[in-house]
Amino acid sequence: xxxxxxxxxxxxxxxxxxxxxxxxxxxxxxxxxxxxxxxxxxxxxxxxxxxxxxxxxxxxxxxxxxxxxxxxxxxxxxxxxxxxxxxxxxxxxxxxxxxxxxxxxxxxxxxxxxxxxxxxxxxxxxxxxxxxxxxxxxxxxxxxxxxxxxxxxxxxxxxxxxxxxxxxxxxxxxxxxxxxxxxxxxxxxxxxxxxxxxxxxxxxxxxxxxxxxxxxxxxxxxxxxxxxxxxxxxxxxxxxxxxxxxxxxxxxxxxxxxxxxxxxxxxxxxxxxxxxxxxxxxxxxxxxxxxxxxxxxxxxxxxxxxxxxxxxxxxxxxxxxxxxxxxxxxxxxxxxxxxxxxxxxxxxxxxxxxxxxxxxxxxx
Amino acid sequence: xxxxxxxxxxxxxxxxxxxxxxxxxxxxxxxxxxxxxxxxxxxxxxxxxxxxxxxxxxxxxxxxxxxxxxxxxxxxxxxxxxxxxxxxxxxxxxxxxxxxxxxxxxxxxxxxxxxxxxxxxxxxxxxxxxxxxxxxxxxxxxxxxxxxxxxxxxxxxxxxxxxxxxxxxxxxxxxxxxxxxxxxxxxxxxxxxxxxxxxxxxxxxxxxxxxxxxxxxxxxxxxxxxxxxxxxxxxxxxxxxxxxxxxxxxxxxxxxxxxxxxxxxxxxxxxxxxxxxxxxxxxxxxxxxxxxxxxxxxxxxxxxxxxxxxxxxxxxxxxxxxxxxxxxxxxxxxxxxxxxxxxxxxxxxxxxxxxxxxxxxxxxxxxxxxxxxxxxxxxxxxxxxxxxxxxxxxxxxxxxxxxxxxxxxxxxxxxxxxxxxxxxxxxxxxxxxxxxxxxxxxxxxxxxxxxxxxxxxxxxxxxxxxxxxxxxxxxxxxxxxxxxxxxxxxxxxxxxxxxxxxxxxxxxxxxxx
Numbered sequence: 001x002x003x004x005x006x007x008x009x010x011x012x013x014x015x016x017x018x019x020x021x022x023x024x025x026x027x028x029x030x031x032x033x034x035x036x037x038x039x040x041x042x043x044x045x046x047x048x049x050x051x052x053x054x055x056x057x058x059x060x061x062x063x064x065x066x067x068x069x070x071x072x073x074x075x076x077x078x079x080x081x082x083x084x085x086x087x088x089x090x091x092x093x094x095x096x097x098x099x100x101x102x103x104x105x106x107x108x109x110x111x112x113x114x115x116x117x118x119x120x121x122x123x124x125x126x127x128x129x130x131x132x133x134x135x136x137x138x139x140x141x142x143x144x145x146x147x148x149x150x151x152x153x154x155x156x157x158x159x160x161x162x163x164x165x166x167x168x169x170x171x172x173x174x175x176x177x178x179x180x181x182x183x184x185x186x187x188x189x190x191x192x193x194x195x196x197x198x199x200x201x202x203x204x205x206x207x208x209x210x211x212x213x214x215x216x217x218x219x220x221x222x223x224x225x226x227x228x229x230x231x232x233x234x235x236x237x238x239x240x241x242x243x244x245x246x247x248x249x250x251x252x253x254x255x256x257x258x259x260x261x262x263x264x265x266x267x268x269x270x271x272x273x274x275x276x277x278x279x280x281x282x283x284x285x286x287x288x289x290x291x292x293x294x295x296x297x298x299x300x301x302x303x304x305x306x307x308x309x310x311x312x313x314x315x316x317x318x319x320x321x322x323x324x325x326x327x328x329x330x331x332x333x334x335x336x337x338x339x340x341x342x343x344x345x346x347x348x349x350x351x352x353x354x355x356x357x358x359x360x361x362x363x364x
Numbered sequence: 365x366x367x368x369x370x371x372x373x374x375x376x377x378x379x380x381x382x383x384x385x386x387x388x389x390x391x392x393x394x395x396x397x398x399x400x401x402x403x404x405x406x407x408x409x410x411x412x413x414x415x416x417x418x419x420x421x422x423x424x425x426x427x428x429x430x431x432x433x434x435x436x437x438x439x440x441x442x443x444x445x446x447x448x449x450x451x452x453x454x455x456x457x458x459x460x461x462x463x464x465x466x467x468x469x470x471x472x473x474x475x476x477x478x479x480x481x482x483x484x485x486x487x488x489x490x491x492x493x494x495x496x497x498x499x500x501x502x503x504x505x506x507x508x509x510x511x512x513x514x515x516x517x518x519x520x521x522x523x524x525x526x527x528x529x530x531x532x533x534x535x536x537x538x539x540x541x542x543x544x545x546x547x548x549x550x551x552x553x554x555x556x557x558x559x560x561x562x563x564x565x566x567x568x569x570x571x572x573x574x575x576x577x578x579x580x581x582x583x584x585x586x587x588x589x590x591x592x593x594x595x596x597x598x599x600x601x602x603x604x605x606x607x608x609x610x611x612x613x614x615x616x617x618x619x620x621x622x623x624x625x626x627x628x629x630x631x632x633x634x635x636x637x638x639x640x641x642x643x644x645x646x647x648x649x650x651x652x653x654x655x656x657x658x659x660x661x662x663x664x665x666x667x668x669x670x671x672x673x674x675x676x677x678x679x680x681x682x683x684x685x686x687x688x689x690x691x692x693x694x695x696x697x698x699x700x701x702x703x704x705x706x707x708x709x710x711x712x713x714x715x716x717x718x719x720x721x722x723x724x725x726x727x728x729x730x731x732x733x734x735x736x737x738x739x740x741x742x743x744x745x746x747x748x749x750x751x752x753x754x755x756x757x758x759x760x761x762x763x764x765x766x767x768x769x770x771x772x773x774x775x776x777x778x779x780x781x782x783x784x785x786x787x788x789x790x791x792x793x794x795x796x797x798x799x800x801x802x803x804x805x806x807x808x809x810x811x812x813x814x815x816x817x818x819x820x821x822x823x824x825x826x827x828x829x830x831x832x833x834x835x836x837x838x839x840x841x842x843x844x845x846x847x848x849x850x851x852x853x854x855x856x857x858x859x860x861x862x863x864x865x866x867x868x869x870x871x872x873x874x875x876x877x
Contacts, residue, residue: 221738221739222734222737222738222739223728223729223733223734223737223738223739224737226721226728226739227728229717230714230717230725233714233715233716233717234710234713234714234715234716236673236710236711237710237711237712237713237714237725238714239673239693239711240671240673240693240703240705240711240712240725241693241697241725241726242692242693242694242695242696242697242698242726243694244692244694
């Protein structure tokens with residue numbers, strides 16, 4: 001029993017440190033508010049904390065809507081982390097996935113009821129393709145996956161811009177963005193519109209949760225997850241054990257890419273009026289995924305919670321404008337929280353040491 | 365004779381465990397004093413107390429006759445106490461000189477003054493016969509040289525109480541001899557040395573006196589000259605330890621492993637060299653064949669070629685008569701090959717996995733442990749429990765212990781348990797007892813002999829001459845990648861074997877060449 005209790009306590013450590021990171025981050029965020037407009041800082045801070053709930057269930061629905069893509073990009077980063085890879089390629093995978101979804105959504109109008117499913121599959125497929133390129137380079141040529149993935153980000157972004165722009169049926173040249181997808185390509189609401197009337201939340205959120213559960217099971221319950229994590233922790237020992245570590249790296253990156261690609265699909269098929277804008281900026285949803293994964297300690301369940309948390313702050317942040325703060329402030333505050341989630345590792349060490357001190361020594 | 369360091373009646377408790385129980389350690393000026401004890405006997409705790417990392421509940425520390433209260437390593441340094449850690453604390457892309465000076469730089473107006481330092485380092489290096497090149501970069505020099513840099517670091521800071529924490533664990537036999545000479549030179553110049561180890565041979569050779577700890581208790585201090593190895597090991601382990609392995613005559617049966625002209629090439633600075641040079645050998649079931657050699661003569665590459673971790677550039681490999689060329693590591697693993705790897709942290713274990721997961725590292729995909737791709741948690745953990753019990757693997761939380769937090773001896777036991785439990789036909793055992801204490805070594809040797817008697821063929825690679833002589837039924841000498849001699853351990857003396865290892869004697873070729 002003692003064993004169980006100790007294990008339980010240890011699994012609380014990351015949670016405690018994440019929470020402390022959030023608290024410190026919020027406090028510093030408050031300082032930022034004070035600096036930019038002292039008189040409005042307190043109501044502004046209130047808006048961050050509660051703004052998302054201003055419109056009741058609609059607000060909650062919006063939070064889930066914002067959370068969906070970053071939950072997926074976060075899951076992508078966290079999953080790759082578990083197998084020892086840093087997938088910084090989420091922006092590229094996200095945008096090519098989104099492009100795949102839009103392409104099917106716009107061009108293949110005759111698919112009817114399965115239209116949105118095919119479109120989502122296209123996003124998964126393209127994302128996987130984009131993810132497995134750095135994986136292949138890493139496995140066979142030992143190219144650092146970070147470098148390769150960053151390059152793939154730009155190839156993805158410019159490639160998508162170029163195709164969208166030069167491909168008449170897809171391009172809306174008045175607004176410099178992609179045309180809307182066919183109505184059949186929009187993900188069904190799956191009843192969420194009844195619970196959260198008036199919000200943009202849709203079945204994509206549920207699909208996201210399904211993927212969270214799938215990846216959790218994959219990592220923790222299957223031999224495949226055993227292999228992936230073994231390769232992540234120790235490539236040499238995995239090779240010694242007869243695990244095909246090259247295959248593991250490639251498959252892991254492909255899955256990570258597929259999830260990030262799906263994130264793009266879920267956003268652009270949400271039916272909320274989002275289109276691929278032809279601008280030379282990497283998709284921020286991709287990078288936010290890194291923050292989500294960090295804050296959620298790369299654990300699928302943690303990522304679910306942290307994505308909702310960040311979406312909650314983002315939603316609240318819009319209301320900051322009421323108090324004459326610019327909306328960028330909320331980005332700064334989120335950034336500060338992320339910054340302190342790295343700091344939370346330190347907190348975790350301190351907590352662990354305190355416990356060790358009480359228990360005493362490093363002796364078995 | 366005056367004592368330069370006295371630790372009197374030190375007691376250090378941690379909740380649930382008394383790590384040091386009334387320990388007295390007295391270091392005379394100008395002696396080499398060995399501190400002997402098994403893994404976990406309390407040696408490290410005692411040193412941490414001396415360096416002020418832990419405060420003892422009872423007892424006092426005296427340095428040069430005066431009672432002191434250490435608050436941390438800096439305090440200890442200020443009193444002339446320095447330590448060479450088992451894992452060196454060097455900056456790898458700095459030069460020797462930069463490493464020595466690091467933390468004790470002479471600075472004038474923000475500029476480093478290295479000339480004085482260089483002079484002092486060279487003087488010390490000559491005085492103690494350390495022969496280091498001050499401008500060599502750490503990553504380019506041998507482990508033995510790196511250790512000398514560590515020694516110079518202490519001398520540069522004018523420490524005269526030197527503590528060596530298991531200094532020989534990483535050295536080759538030659539380097540060990542040289543180190544012992546250096547240590548003797550140091551005490552001749554008035555330094556005092558505390559030498560932490562569990563290797564009895566080295567104590568016999570180097571130390572004047574020896575204090576023994578066992579399970580946190582002080583057992584006694586003996587004069588090394590008047591005490592034989594058996595007595596010391598009995599003090600350390602608490603029972604009679606058999607330093608020679610008891611085994612019956614081998615009864616070799618059919619050939620299980622056969623190598624024909626195996627080559628491994630390595631390209632260094634544009635030159636292609638055979639690090640494993642046309643090696644042919646046979647291992648039969650029921651015998652222990654030992655590849656003896658000085659570290660770096662191709663043993664590692666040879667074993668990695670057999671197991672498949674490393675490349676094999678030429679020749680043929682048969683296991684149970686089946687040609688294994690082009691077969692995957694997993695195929696070999698599931699067709700009779702087990703491998704106790706040289707580097708247990710690099711290859712042997714996934715340190716962040718728990719013990720149960722590590723015990724199924726090559727078997728997780730077998731029907732016993734998975735169904736339809738899903739791990740069978742219950743049978744994994746019950747299998748783990750079984751091995752833990754059978755092989756007496758000690759750890760804090762049983763199956764759930766993160767392997768990285770276990771002691772080296774128990775990590776090694778876990779690997780051996782895993783490899784033996786797979787009932788191999790051929791077991792590659794590479795330095796299976798490296799860094800372990802006498803009790804664990806005895807245990808592992810017994811297990812290997814038991815496997816042999818059950819009919820496995822064992823290919824042992826060892827750098828320890830004692831182990832080679834004690835354990836093997838046949839000795840193959842490897843020198844510069846080639847097998848140079850086949851010897852019978854009963855007919856060859858330790859000295860003679862040494863000559864073969866050094867390459868100055870050859871002969872008795874392996875059959876088939």
